[in-house]
Amino acid sequence: xxxxxxxxxxxxxxxxxxxxxxxxxxxxxxxxxxxxxxxxxxxxxxxxxxxxxxxxxxxxxxxxxxxxxxxxxxxxxxxxxxxxxxxxxxxxxxxxxxxxxxxxxxxxxxxxxxxxxxxxxxxxxxxxxxxxxxxxxxxxxxxxxxxxxxxxxxxxxxxxxxxxxxxxxxxxxxxxxxxxxxxxxxxxxxxxxxxxxxxxxxxxxxxxxxxxxxxxxxxxxxxxxxxxxxxxxxxxxxxxxxxxxxxxxxxxxxxxxxxxxxxxxxxxxxxxxxxxxxxxxxxxxxxxxxx
Amino acid sequence: xxxxxxxxxxxxxxxxxxxxxxxxxxxxxxxxxxxxxxxxxxxxxxxxxxxxxxxxxxxxxxxxxxxxxxxxxxxxxxxx
Numbered sequence: 001x002x003x004x005x006x007x008x009x010x011x012x013x014x015x016x017x018x019x020x021x022x023x024x025x026x027x028x029x030x031x032x033x034x035x036x037x038x039x040x041x042x043x044x045x046x047x048x049x050x051x052x053x054x055x056x057x058x059x060x061x062x063x064x065x066x067x068x069x070x071x072x073x074x075x076x077x078x079x080x081x082x083x084x085x086x087x088x089x090x091x092x093x094x095x096x097x098x099x100x101x102x103x104x105x106x107x108x109x110x111x112x113x114x115x116x117x118x119x120x121x122x123x124x125x126x127x128x129x130x131x132x133x134x135x136x137x138x139x140x141x142x143x144x145x146x147x148x149x150x151x152x153x154x155x156x157x158x159x160x161x162x163x164x165x166x167x168x169x170x171x172x173x174x175x176x177x178x179x180x181x182x183x184x185x186x187x188x189x190x191x192x193x194x195x196x197x198x199x200x201x202x203x204x205x206x207x208x209x210x211x212x213x214x215x216x217x218x219x220x221x222x223x224x225x226x227x228x229x230x231x232x233x234x235x236x237x238x239x240x241x242x243x244x245x246x247x248x249x250x251x252x253x254x255x256x257x258x259x260x261x262x263x264x265x266x267x268x269x270x271x272x273x274x275x276x277x278x279x280x281x282x283x284x285x286x287x288x289x290x291x
Numbered sequence: 292x293x294x295x296x297x298x299x300x301x302x303x304x305x306x307x308x309x310x311x312x313x314x315x316x317x318x319x320x321x322x323x324x325x326x327x328x329x330x331x332x333x334x335x336x337x338x339x340x341x342x343x344x345x346x347x348x349x350x351x352x353x354x355x356x357x358x359x360x361x362x363x364x365x366x367x368x369x370x371x
Binding site for chain 1: 326
């Protein structure tokens with residue numbers, strides 16, 4: 001509600017009335033008063049907006065700046081509250097693999113990379129490991145985790161937001177852990193391997209906001225290989241590095257792949273987060289996790 | 292659409308990632324190194340962002356400071 005209070009006066013005030021996007025960068029007071037806002041990635045414009053906001057802040061009394069109550073005493077129900085503190089929190093980073101000819105190579109597209117998080121609950125994490133942690137034992141990953149990776153993480157969001165795959169779009173989602181080294185009672189090292197294939201048929205959305213489509217589909221097909229170390233006593237991973245590489249094709253409405261729908265190389269790196277506050281940002285598709 | 296498996300070819304050697312690279316035990320470190328952002332690309336993390344708006348409200352109220360909110364469609368950490 002506080003966001004709506006100031007967003008309705010921001011750069012997308014018209015959108016607010018129409019129920020359209022309110023994305024952008026806002027400066028506001030804790031009391032919910034707008035100071036300035038913009039939707040731009042231009043550093044100069046951003047700096048001007050920040051200066052304007054600070055000047056507006058200076059003009060306000062404490063009563064105008066602050067809430068009349070302590071917001072720390074109010075709990076907010078949000079999906080972020082599902083953060084699996086004792087589970088496995090991974091970061092999924094993505095880039096296009098190098099290619100000689102690439103649409104928009106001379107623009108920011110050529111350097112584009114992106115990232116998201118992947119949350120795995122403790123029971124799921126433990127089920128990714130063989131029950132008997134001795135060298136050579138193998139465990140297939142739980143279907144829920146493999147499918148989560150396929151539907152929400154290994155998607156083409158290199159250049160921008162995309163949409164998740166539905167369960168019916170998964171052609172193959174198989175991963176396994178194999179114990180390669182053990183220090184009895186302390187830690188185990190594992191090798192991770194697998195394959196993920198997703199594929200849809202249907203229409204590509206039109207240019208920009210047009211929804212009429214061109215016949216086509218989209219998909220991802222990758223091989224996955226990596227290693228990890230699991231602390232047996234602490235019941236947590238202390239190292240995790242999983243590489244995925246293969247092809248993607250097609251596009252979605254806002255992922256900037258117009259003219260780049262043909263199959264091309266894509267790679268992902270799935271790694272541990274550092275446990276910083278920022279790493280608690282929820283996965284893009286958490287609301288589809290079914291938690 | 293048929294999955295274009297013919298495009299997934301074995302990469303010749305480490306240090307030669309191409310659009311046709313397939314990940315193997317030999318090159319998985321190289322693939323991760325290629326994908327992961329370098330220091331310059333991570334500079335935005337120098338800002339002590341908070342993961343939710345309300346946490347920002349709580350901190351701003353406590354410190355009597357304005358809030359900077361980065362609100363994007365799609366993932367807030369992502370290009371959009």
